[in-house]
Amino acid sequence: MSFRSEANALQQQLVNWRRDLHMHPELGFQEERTAGLVARHLTDLGYRVYTGIAKTGVIAVLQGTRPGPTAMLRFDMDALPIQEETTVAYASQNPGVMHACGHDAHVAIGLGTAVLLQRHRAEWPGSVKLVFQPAEEGMNGAAAMVDARALDDYGPRPDVAFGLHVWNRSPLGQAGLTTGPMMAASDSWTLEVRGHGGHGAIPHQTVDPIVVAAQIIGAIQTIVSRNVDPQKTAVVTVGTIHGGTAFNIIPDQVALTGTIRTFDAAEREKILNRLEKLCQGVAAAMGAEAKLKVEMLTPAVVNDQAATGLMRQVAQSVLGPENVFADFRTMGSEDMAYFLREVPGTYMFLGSANSERGLDYPHHNARFDIDEDVLSLGVAILTETAVRFLNRAQ
DSSP: OOOHHHHHHTHHHHHHHHHHHHHSOOOTTOOHHHHHHHHHHHHHTTOEEEEEETTTEEEEEEEOSSOOOEEEEEEEOOOBSOOOOOOOTTOOSSTTOBOOSSHHHHHHHHHHHHHHHHHTGGGOOSEEEEEEEOOOTTTOHHHHHHHTTTTTSSSSOOSEEEEEEEEEEEETTOEEOOSEEEEOEEEEEEEEEEOBOEETTOGGGSBOHHHHHHHHHHHHHHHHHHHSOTTSOEEEEEEEEEEOSSTTEEOSEEEEEEEEEESOHHHHHHHHHHHHHHHHHHHHHTTOEEEEEEEEEEOOEEEOHHHHHHHHHHHHHHHOGGGEESSOOBSOOOTHHHHHHHSOEEEEEEEEEBGGGTBOOOTTOTTOOOOTTHHHHHHHHHHHHHHHHHHHTO
16 A cells, blocks of 8 residues: 555645744744644544643554554654744744754654544554654653653553654655664763863963863874774764863863764773773873763664564655665664664654755754655655554554
């Protein structure tokens, strides 16, 4: 069964939803308007709707005409603290807030998928569980929903979980999904280097934390190049460095922040161990002190083999086999990982860029926009994936 033509027929409605959401973006855990729109639409379709989960999350459950498994489809809703710089008629009306990552498209795809699943309810067994999640952008809304027992207490526990992300690094009509680790685990770290400040003209009476920090930054660059297996992938990045108040004053301390990205848990532990030893060792050798704190943000997104195989088959039927890539990874992170730690499933990237129309700015850019034809493609793929799973699992 193919849902491509029916999804195409919904295209104008999908565009209307997406543009309305784009005009009214909301930050993580503040998605009140978005959640209200979602809840009203799904209630009108006959779904059993639960609201206020992890503050603003929405779950909608629809049962088929006979018993069977449960397929979960996940859609994130939050925007970013970015001032939009596009000139489109549907630009953000909320100053300093913008859908610069495509979550407005995800919600529209979710609403359209709900329409087709309800329309074809007699053709699939079991249940579908649509999860509209708040606060993906660095706030771990998925973890909050798992902690709020979203998987267990609002309708049946899912047997599989599917999701997708529009992707402006790939042209419209292409897709990528990979079995196993696909998106990296993400850690943030902060480092305080404490020395002994003084006059910039009398450095021998000080312990200069800026110089110590510079040595530490240089040493950090050796972690991936000399401690990580060359056949594996990892990133250690210094993102900020702050210290000092004037050109002729050596400060008492310097603060650094950064990120670590890994696919492999063992490599992650190795990197954390080396980072701690390098920071402490370099600081001690130069007469300073170092205090390192690491916070895990998300685990790696790990795709289940069977679920990935199914979704790949569906994507190939919708997009053509030549447009679906199996070896597709990114060091970006996604809190879909928390759902996939609990339920086997898969996550796919769906190309949304159109360079001929200037719709190829990267995610999190103030001029980000997508080719909206991706909306009907997403609806067709997710609907068919869910229906195929429910019928195969019988």
